[in-house]
Amino acid sequence: MAAKEYDLIVLGAGPVGENVADRAVQRGLTAALVEHELVGGECSYWACMPSKALLRPAQALRAARQVEGAREAVTGALDVAAVLARRDSFTHDWNDDSQVRWAEGAGIAVVRGHGRFTAAKEVTVSTPDGGEVLLRARHAVVVSTGSDPLIPDIDGLRDADPWTSRDATSAKVTPESLAIIGGGVVATEMATAYASFGTEVTLISRGGLLAGMEPFAGEMVAEALRDAGAKVLLQTGTTRVRRAGESVTLETGDGESITAQEVLVATGRTPRTRDIGLDTVGLTPGDWLETDDTLRVKGFDWLYATGDVNHRALLTHQGKYQARAAGDVIAARAQGRPVSDGAWGTHVATADHEAVPQVTFTDPEVASVGLTLRAATAAGYRVRAVDYEIGYVAGASVHADGYKGTARMVVDEDRKVVLGATFVGPDVSELLQAATIAVVAQVPLDRLWHAVPAYPTINEVWLRLLETYGRP
Structure with a gap:
């Protein structure tokens, strides 16, 4: 079988794999994407986009009901059938033709089928028609295969045919009742969505909710879910x-x-590396792939891993951030150009360590970036946390009657910079980029005083946090 050669082969054509290939092609390399499901991946068809499409209509309805004058104009309930139809429009009814056209138009080859390593820099693809295609990489192979839902070892759970996140986001009809096992982002978001559809929701968590975030985030989300009728x-x-x-x-x-x-299992993720031939290149099938900050798998000079599969930060936007760095550094190494691999360099994913932003689209929203108070303390920083009730801000009171929300800023007391920030409340996702810039750029507090928030907006909470902290 004659091999097709490319400078770069990418296993997995989700948004992360697409971005690796696109970045490398823009810098003069040839690239092939290997995908056995839909080009566009988990985010486009079963995660980020359909889940947010399910959540947004109820969020808009709640927003109208929280403003006097608009509240009186709301005369009907949520149209669940219309919500599901709108969700289908975002997934293109699970058709990836437009994504394939984009990739091919960008100069990226798309190879349909299941790819497995058969040698170093060599991938054999089992195609849908029963054939095989042999691919060889001149410079690099990137694993961007993502992750699968973790099914815990609970007596009878597998035999009960449970829903995973894919079932919850692609359901054609909503169940009358839904039990959810888990307390993280997927569990709380799907509890929020299905409660808004009128489904009787019971959420069961071994711990609290949103355990990796500031404690008040999970507490406020739990209260809101109960107010929405969930158990x-x-x-x-x-x-x-x-x-x-x-x-x-x-x-x-x-x-x-x-x-x-129905029962939905939302208890974590496991790497999608079990059946890609890792043993052929000396790695253990089913393991996460540990990388350096240039996303190169440790112990290799040609193998990279981006996105969920490297377990650095299981978020699409962080995976795409890694993809940009990986595509650039693969091209630089292939072309003999200098590699910028110092902290915050062009070819590294430094932000994965202590500057990861995330939004949980529950009611209320939870927006966070950087380190929590507990994480910063555990990392050895001398810190102080400053809290402020967002509802006290004039812009918040205009935004929604009886606005309830909390903000926390975690400050490194030695350097006087923001290590992390968390906001909980309606529409706080729009506060997150300012916080991310403050954390990534390590903006000193005395300079932040000159970043004047427009009045009256919810962004004024930044001024209140600084005032609560006190002028350096």
């Missing part, structure tokens, strides 16, 4: 699951029995 069980384990016909029964460690039409 939220915290510090509660699930010990047994049984399906009988059209219903599923869950037993908790507290002895409670919960019956629902």
Whole structure:
């Protein structure tokens, strides 16, 4: 079988893989994307886009109801069928023709099928028609295969045919009742969405909600879910699951029995590396791929890993950030150009360590970047946390009647810079980029005093946080 040669081969054509290939091609390399499902990947069809399309209509409806004058104009309930139809428009009904056209128009070859390593810099693709295509990379192969939902070892759970995040975001009809196992982003977002559809939601978490964030974030989200009619069980384990016909029964460690039409498992992710031939190149199938900051897999000079699969930051925007660095550095190394691999250099993903932004699109929203108070303390920083109730800000009171929200700024007391920020409240996602710039640029507090927030906007919370901290 004659091999097709490219400078770069990318396994996985999600947004991360697409960006690696595109960046390398823009810099003069040839590249091939290998994909066995849909070009555009998890984010486009089963995660970021469809989930936010499910959440946004109820968010808009709540926003109208929180403003007197607009509230009186709302006379109907959420049209769930219309919400699902709008979701389908974002996924193009799970058709990737437009994504393929984009890739090919950008000069990237698209190879359909399941790719596996068969030698160093060599990938054999099993095509849908039963054939094989042999690909060889002149310079690099990038693994961008993403991750799969983790199904925990709970008695009877696998046999109960549980939903994963894919089922929740692509459902054609909404169940009358839904039990959710988990307390992280997927669990809380899907609890928010399905509660808004009128589904009877029960969320069961072994700990609190949003455990990696500031404690008040999970507390406020739990309160809002309960206000929306969801049952939220915290510090509660699930010990047994049984399906009988059209219903599923869950037993908790507290002895409670919960019956629902469907059960959604949202307890974490596992790397999609089990069946890509890693053993052929000396790695363990099913493992996360550890990389240096240029995204090169440790121990290799030709193998890279970007996105979820390297376990640095399981977020699409961070994966795309890694992809830009990886595509650039692969091209630089291939062409013998200098590599900028110092902290915050062109060819590194420095922000993965302590400057990762994230939005959880619950009600209320949670927007965070950088280190929490607990994480900063554990990292050895001498820190101070400053909190402020966002509802006290004039712009927030105009934005929504009875606005409820909390902001926290975590300050490095030695350098007087912001290490992290968390905002919880309606539409706080729009505050996040300013916080991200402050954290990434390590803007001194005395300079932040000169970043004047427009009045009356919710951004005025920045001034209030600085005033609460006190002028350096």
